[in-house]
Amino acid sequence: MTISYKELATKGVQGLTPYQPGKPIEELERELGISDSLKLASNENPLGPSHKVQDVLKQNLSSLHLYPDGSAHLLRQRLAQEHQLLMSQITLGNGSNDVLELVARAYLTDKDSAVFSEYAFAVYPIVTQAIGARAIVAKAYPAEHEEMPYGHDLKAIADAVDATTKVIFLANPNNPTGTWIEPAALYEFFNKISESVIIVLDEAYFEYMPKTLQPESVKWLAEFPNLIITRTFSKIHALAGLRVGYAASGEAIADMLNRVRQPFNVNTLAQLAACAALDDQEHITKSVFMNSFSLRLLLRGLDDLNLDYIPTIGNFITVDFKREAATIYSALLHQGVIVRPLANYGLPNHLRITIGSKQQVERALMALDIVLNDPQAAGI
Ligand SMILES: *Cc1c(COP(=O)(O)O)cnc(C)c1O
Secondary structure, eight states: OOOOHHHHSOHHHHTOOOOOOOOOHHHHHHHHTOOSOEEOSSOOOTTOSOHHHHHHHHHTGGGTTSOOOTTOHHHHHHHHHHHTOOGGGEEEESSHHHHHHHHHHHHOOTTOEEEEETTOOTHHHHHHHHHTOEEEEEOOOOTTOSSOTTOOOHHHHHHHOOTTEEEEEEESSOTTTOOOOOHHHHHHHHHHSOTTSEEEEEOTTGGGSOGGGOOOHHHHTTTOTTEEEEEESSSTTOOTTTOOEEEEEOHHHHHHHHHHSOTTOSOHHHHHHHHHHHHOHHHHHHHHHHHHHHHHHHHHHHHHTTOEEEOOSSSEEEEEOSSOOHHHHHHHHHTTEEOEEOGGGTOTTEEEEEOOOHHHHHHHHHHHHHHHHOHHHHTO
């Protein structure tokens, strides 16, 4: 008898579709035999890690035979100081993705549900499904919505919560749409949700938001014991390759997350790098500045190409090609430019482009121009 190892797996895992990451540069270059390609597919910071971070990394290579500090004392202390929280309110993760998974493992079972919006970050359905919990997807605002096309509809999210709901996942700004929620609306929403439902507010792009749109979410932790804020070092701090992120929450929730956390989930170099990154304010400021400069440049270019896009406050923008974008995606690959297809998000006509440096924006616009206006040159 042949055994089906699929059927032996848990129901949740059987139904799982794996996360589709942005195409790595090496893979594209191997496949097409090209070089000098550009990846604008995973919202990485074009500046790269701060020199202070790089120095710390070099200085600590010789201690890699030792296990990391499993409690990440120094980094948690630094984060607690940064946010004026207790160390016991900080849970570290191997990227914030890890923290999202800890929430699912600590709070969801196959009898529970998690609520999130249509077009929400792909990791929410994955961590929910992996546990075997039910995903309830609230309709997003339609494409024609005047203020926030494709944006999260907080009323729809609140209405979707039922007796089985234990967790709400909410990204602000959201990836892949770049849409956001006004601080006052967010606060009102938190007040509406029962304290028995955990709200995960994913603030991966917090630093990129204009100051007026940054909610005082960390302060709200004192008011909402069911709130978990997640942040990451992958975006503004340019440390995506090291994998470090964290949750800030009430102590009671942090205690539960910590119980399911792998003892050494954040490696030694990541801990040291994250501390150094927090200390380099200049690099953060420079990253924000570069992004807003490049965004303006990119918007002008997209307008010149008569392309429609979803308004964004992140380090990426989602462009609406008004037709199947798969061919455009492949043609861009042949120009050596990797962007992100969004068909798996239910947005087959859209592509997401990371904003990048000035030179990268210029190159992306040039590639788009060739692909859209000179199909012969683009070979399509
Ligand atoms: C990039 C991103 C993250 C961060 O992922 P890491 O695991 O920290 O690299 C989390 N949430 C959203 C919405 C993101 O776009």
